[in-house]
Amino acid sequence: MFQNYLKLALRNLWKSRLFTGLNMLGLSLGLTVSLLLFLYIKDELAFDRYHRQAEQIYRVNLAVSFDDKEEKWATAPNIIGPTMQEKIPGVKQQVRFLKHNFGESAFITTGEKKFVEKSLYWADSTLFQVFDLPLVQGNPQTALEKPNQVLISQRTAERYFGNENPLGKDLKVDNRTTLEVTGVYADFPDHSSFDANLIGSFATEKWAYKNLSWSNASFETYVLLNPQTQPTSVERQLDKLIKQNVPEENRYYTAYLQPLTDMHLHSEDVAHVYTQKIGDPQQVRILVVLAFVVLVIACINYMNLSTARSQQRFREVGINKALGASRSLVARRFYIETAILVLLSILLSIALLEAFLPIFNSLASRNLTAHAVLSPEVIIGLVLTGTLVTLIAGSYPALYLSSYAPKNLLQTNFRANTGAGLFRRSLVVIQFTASIVLVISSIIFYQQLRFVQHQKLGYQPEQVVAVTTVAAESKTQIDGLMNRVRSLPDVVEVSRAQTFPASGGSGRSLRKNLQSSEEFKMTTNHATPDFVQVLGLKLIAGKTLPSIPKDAKDTTVQVVLNRKAVAFLGYTPENAIGRKAYGLFGDNNTEIVGVVxxxxxxxxxxxxxxxxxxxxxxxxxxxxxxKLRTQRLTQAMSQLENAFSESMPQSAFEYTFLDQYLNNLYQTEQRTAQVVLVFSILTILVACLGLFGLAAYAAEQRTKEIGVRKVLGANEFQLVTLLSSDFLKLVGLAFLIASPLAWWMMNEWLTSFAYRIQISGWVFVAAGLLALLIALLTVSSQALRAALMNPVRSLKSE
Structure with missing residues (x-):
């Protein structure tokens, strides 16, 4: 019996090749998109869970208050970790990390080779007791036990030493500190928050290792709790320790524990995070919704075509029932047919996944593999999705049609009285509502990103390059480098600085006077007087920083403030000149000399x-x-590198263009916009496949009506309008539903930006017109085909 049903199902599918192909393509595309997004989301949620003790590992974060504003920091004082392990019973172990030079690149030399290393960390020897860091070479018991020891990753070992054994080799850091390689560890997996290429022993940094303090919060600290220990209990005990050891007037923070498994997706509002791999929970939520929407649209598309096609089989079902087929046998036959089509669609979607995965990896900056499809979660998801689609899409012909008596099914007027038409129209509205929402969202994504990229910054980062000089061996080297750089024909101006805009700085507090307890958070930057010209800042009062002679013994610090800081002090820019900036560098020794x-x-x-x-x-x-001239940038960079190599031969040349650095700050938003745009197009394509099928079905159902109208004088335009108008009305209704929904969603997203666009009405009009145009082109192709058909052929058919 089953074999017979299988043959009949395959025969019916082959007979309706157009509908079968549209069904398979639409459903498989939807499944492929959902699978791709699901793999991405799964990868995001899997961050740091590969550690065996991941559920018991927590990072000690600080809640800091400045100017009545709360901030979260991922770093804590270096005394907190050891004190917690000693004083709090539930803390099993602790490990501290310090990023080299507070996040600056390290210059590594080994023999004659020179490297720039962006990911050098210093860590306690307890690292192996908290985290899973398998050593390929070396002994974890002794690898970080002494000062001047370092571990390197496998990839870094190959880069530094090739095929040589790295154990026992020396690395010189910044031409100052020599480290011995004591171990090689396996590269961190892609879903790890840790991105260290080198991990040196914490004891090497003596100032951090020996001088324990409750004030300098520069260290990422992780604690391993006993399985039975509640983190809230540890937080209460930690709060008591801070109150016991830090005087109230110096207590600018409280501490809390953040689970390791939450770090990746819940650190977007946490400052001073070491890793660059910070996820965006909003992006994950957007992609979850997108995956769900695409899958629902594909399923709706499938159900639409299935119910439309099944209505042509009233007579077939009626004859089968008249010949003695029971309701269960008819239902089983339709379910088998649907299950075959769904299974073929799933197999096709897996093949499409293999083809699209490299493109998606490039789009989303990931390294996902098709092997992940074989994971239990994905397989279970596919089985559940296939089963659900089979049960829902097959329910109309299997249950609804099989429930009627044969005499009803054989009546021609019975079809007009069914509710399938209203059901299909409702599904079309849902499809296009989702599609229009996605189109509007994509446009607003790109508008905001374009606004950010073209917004006036208040300074000029274009053609400004920041060259790292921390490996200079002496001031003489730096002076020689600056003189050589200034002499280059394509150099406009040169300045030295601690940092540059958007790349951090030192945090300090400004007060209005000595008695004031109100503090204003400041970012400070140690710079030479030429910074105004190099950065293109607008000096609105006073002058730039003075040059201090070598023999100067004056303890007064000169500062140039921005307008915001001067406004806090209650001065106009002109009145601020010569005033004191209390609290920045002591109580009464900071003079304001300029305002930008x-x-x-x-x-x-x-x-x-x-x-x-x-x-x-x-x-x-x-x-x-x-600051470089724009005409000959390539030549200017070549000259700059030559000058650097001649002045600092022991250091590698590392540079950053400020404008490129700024663009990199919005990579997450750019990736989200690209993913949403691409999958919006695919979603509309899936919806149009369904619309195309329904238009073909509608034209087929109205063949005789079209023939009669043509005989009575109707032209092709009138017939196309007749057949298209119903579908265009549905798209118009979808637009009315989608517009307020999209406005609400995107307005919520834009609230995360302090500086944002205002949503324009033309975006909604453009999205609506685009949806109408696509629907018109899709439907009119079938309507025109029907309208051009010879009326003699139309009228002779029963």
């Missing part, structure tokens, strides 16, 4: 805050900021 116009020194998610350039010797100059 506000500029965006953070990304556009954050409002402009306080900023100060200063000449205090509290931080070193880490960068050479060089």
């Amino acid at each position: 116009e506000d500029f965006h020194f953070e990304n556009f998610h954050q409002p402009i805050g306080g900023y100060a350039f200063h000449n205090a010797n509290t931080e070193s100059y880490r960068y050479l900021l060089v």
